Amino acid sequence: MAFDGDRVVHREISLRLLRESELGDGTIVLRATTEAINIYAGMLEYPVEDAQIAEEAVLRSQIHRGLIADAVRTATRYRMRSLEYEQKIQGYLETARRDVSQVDWIHEVLGFLAGARTHLEERQRHDQDLLRSIEARQDVASEGDAAQLARLRDTVEECYRRHMQLHGRIIPANQDYLREQDRQVFRPRLAASYPDLEADVLRAALELPTGVLADLVDSLLARFQPPRPPPQLRLGTLIDKLLAPRRATEDADVTPDHTDLETIDTDHNYFAADDHAVVADLLTSLPPGEQTLSSWLVELRTDGVESRLLRLLGLRLLTVFGNPGDPLGRWLDVAASGRPLIDPDFFGDDLILCKRQDTRP
Amino acid sequence: MTPLHIEAIESAARLVAFGLTPGLKPAREPAYAQLIERYRTDAAMRQCTDTVARGLHLAVLGFTPQGIVLGADEDGPFVHKLSDYRRGGLSVEDRMCHGLVQLAIAAWCFPTAQDLAVSDDSAGVRFTTNKVVGYITARCEELQRRSQHDPEFGSPELREAWRAILQRPETRATPDGRRTANTLFGMVDYALEVLEKGGLVRRMSDDDGGTWQALAAYRIHVRELAAHDAFTLIQSARPGARDTASQE
Numbered sequence: 001m002a003f004d005g006d007r008v009v010h011r012e013i014s015l016r017l018l019r020e021s022e023l024g025d026g027t028i029v030l031r032a033t034t035e036a037i038n039i040y041a042g043m044l045e046y047p048v049e050d051a052q053i054a055e056e057a058v059l060r061s062q063i064h065r066g067l068i069a070d071a072v073r074t075a076t077r078y079r080m081r082s083l084e085y086e087q088k089i090q091g092y093l094e095t096a097r098r099d100v101s102q103v104d105w106i107h108e109v110l111g112f113l114a115g116a117r118t119h120l121e122e123r124q125r126h127d128q129d130l131l132r133s134i135e136a137r138q139d140v141a142s143e144g145d146a147a148q149l150a151r152l153r154d155t156v157e158e159c160y161r162r163h164m165q166l167h168g169r170i171i172p173a174n175q176d177y178l179r180e181q182d183r184q185v186f187r188p189r190l191a192a193s194y195p196d197l198e199a200d201v202l203r204a205a206l207e208l209p210t211g212v213l214a215d216l217v218d219s220l221l222a223r224f225q226p227p228r229p230p231p232q233l234r235l236g237t238l239i240d241k242l243l244a245p246r247r248a249t250e251d252a253d254v255t256p257d258h259t260d261l262e263t264i265d266t267d268h269n270y271f272a273a274d275d276h277a278v279v280a281d282l283l284t285s286l287p288p289g290e291q292t293l294s295s296w297l298v299e300l301r302t303d304g305v306e307s308r309l310l311r312l313l314g315l316r317l318l319t320v321f322g323n324p325g326d327p328l329g330r331w332l333d334v335a336a337s338g339r340p341l342i343d344p345d346f347f348g349d350d351l352i353l354c355k356r357q358d359t360r361p
Numbered sequence: 362m363t364p365l366h367i368e369a370i371e372s373a374a375r376l377v378a379f380g381l382t383p384g385l386k387p388a389r390e391p392a393y394a395q396l397i398e399r400y401r402t403d404a405a406m407r408q409c410t411d412t413v414a415r416g417l418h419l420a421v422l423g424f425t426p427q428g429i430v431l432g433a434d435e436d437g438p439f440v441h442k443l444s445d446y447r448r449g450g451l452s453v454e455d456r457m458c459h460g461l462v463q464l465a466i467a468a469w470c471f472p473t474a475q476d477l478a479v480s481d482d483s484a485g486v487r488f489t490t491n492k493v494v495g496y497i498t499a500r501c502e503e504l505q506r507r508s509q510h511d512p513e514f515g516s517p518e519l520r521e522a523w524r525a526i527l528q529r530p531e532t533r534a535t536p537d538g539r540r541t542a543n544t545l546f547g548m549v550d551y552a553l554e555v556l557e558k559g560g561l562v563r564r565m566s567d568d569d570g571g572t573w574q575a576l577a578a579y580r581i582h583v584r585e586l587a588a589h590d591a592f593t594l595i596q597s598a599r600p601g602a603r604d605t606a607s608q609e
Contacts, residue, residue, distance in 0.1 A: 019483060020483060020484045021482055022426060022427065022482060022483065022484040022576070022577055023426060025388040026388065026427065028484050028574075094480075194474040194478060194584060194587045195474060195587055195592065196472065196474050197464075197467055197468040197472055197473070197477070197587070198468040198469075199472075199473075201468065201592055201595055202461075202464050202500065203500065203504075204595050205461060205522060205595045206461065206500060206501060206504055206521065206522045207504065207521050207522070207523065208521060208522055208595065209520060210453075210457055210520050210521070210524075213457050213460070213461070213522050213595075214453045214454070214456060214457040214460075216460070216595060217456055217459070217460030218443050218456070219435065220460045220464065220586075221443060221446050221460050222435070222440055222443060223586050224463045224467075224552075224555070224556070224582070225445070225446070225556075225559050226430075226431065226432070226559040226560065226561065226578075226582065227381060227419055227431050227432065227433035227439035227440070227441075228433075228441055228445070
């Protein structure tokens with residue numbers, strides 16, 4: 001809200017409160033912006049350094065007057081300020097390190113760093129003063145105050161450490177910059193300044209006659225895709241791959257469909273009609289209620305059921321499992337149990353079988 | 362040439378090869394991470410990599426924690442041909458719509474110059490396929506309204522691009538995931554799939570027709586593109602057309 005002459009005008013100001021940053025492993029983290037911290041602390045119009053000094057003065061006076069509960073609250077804000085200042089310095093140094101062309105080092109950054117150094121030295125001195133006065137209070141404090149004073153002390157100490165660390169980062173910043181500049185001077189840079197895509201490019205494109213735009217679009221479409229490595233032919237590798245023997249598969253023990261190779265009465269024989277009948281009987285004889293395939297297999301094996309029939313039984317159950325429309329599925333539920341099947345002959349996931357009582361095959 | 366240089370050339374070429382491998386991230390390949398760090402800090406290595414890339418008709422557009430970002434030169438072996446964009450051939454108008462859709466996605470993600478200039482370590486916005494479809498139609502409808510109220514603005518004979526877009530059936534995502542290639546939704550979805558394959562955007566979920574996040578590499582590409590002829594031509598085409606109109 002603002003005043004324009006004698007009229008009140010409402011103005012909309014948009015601010016970014018959180019910024020998403022991408023870490024190396026692809027995770028996204030949220031960072032509060034300076035504006036967000038300022039809105040939180042209610043001091044949108046002050047630079048962070050002034051706000052820090054102000055909070056500290058309030059804090060000092062509150063400790064001096066013994067308003068410990070208020071001082072704890074102020075200290076929290078003071079801590080936010082120190083965090084904000086840290087963000088500011090780090091952001092600044094990071095920009096300078098990433099792209100030396102974006103900053104005016106001699107005129108702007110060196111001044112900024114000198115200011116920051118003085119500010120941080122002052123902060124550390126005042127933090128020490130604060131800590132000393134808190135300690136003096138602690139010696140004579142009542143029990144109620146003592147706990148709050150301890151919290152206060154922790155908060156101020158945290159700020160003191162942060163300021164000390166930042167100071168340690170500021171001092172070598174100039175040397176860091178010079179090294180980074182050496183590295184970056186030859187980095188290719190785009191001469192053109194960027195357009196506003198929405199206002200300058202998209203809107204303009206939409207207004208162009210289709211014929212004109214179609215001519216421009218081809219190269220645009222090509223450029224919107226990153227480079228694509230074309231596969232390269234190497235004759236030796238290709239021939240090796242073509243001639244390589246097929247990899248052995250897990251089903252290698254299944255007899256191939258060559259009637260003349262088949263011998264009678266082996267375990268690998270095709271299932272006969274009788275086998276299907278026996279398996280159907282086994283399924284009908286399954287008692288109602290839930291049971292696992294593994295336990296049923298153990299039972300059947302002790303009853304002397306041949307492994308060929310067990311294999312057919314397993315296949316039959318898998319058919320029901322994979323095909324809900326199977327006629328057997330009308331009275332038998334087959335579900336995965338999530339546990340592996342422990343069995344000398346079979347491998348895979350265990351199944352839970354549940355025969356419904358009310359229906360008959 | 363000293364052996365040291367030969368080692369640097371091999372490392373540089375390897376870094377370019379890593380950059381060309383689809384889907385490869387430094388976080389998963391320690392050798393890649395090492396080379397990226399070397400590229401960032403070692404002047405000779407950087408020079409070498411840029412030279413190797415240039416020789417291959419590529420350009421190092423930048424680097425992010427997610428890897429090195431390469432761009433293909435138009436006359437090199439790595440460049441995408443129009444036929445790679447969509448198999449089965451496109452009519453002139455289809456092609457133009459696909460181009461506009463790509464332009465609109467870029468404009469939605471980075472509407473202003475300021476959004477393009479953001480530092481390379483911050484991730485881009487999240488958006489959904491349906492939002493982009495809505496965005497394109499809204500922009501076109503604005504122009505349609507203007508043409509209805511301002512008789513001197515535009516002419517059906519010229520058939521501006523927005524008229525062509527508005528004639529396309531706009532379909533939103535259907536519950537069964539059906540889509541038609543020629544609808545606006547189908548085109549946006551396809552465009553985003555192309556970008557995803559290129560490692561420029563990431564699919565977050567299937568909500569609202571597909572939820573996506575623009576990656577830092579996408580910004581780097583669009584930034585580079587912003588200085589490209591086609592963009593400048595589009596920008597300059599409009600005022601030019603207006604000037605001639607006003608002279609008549």
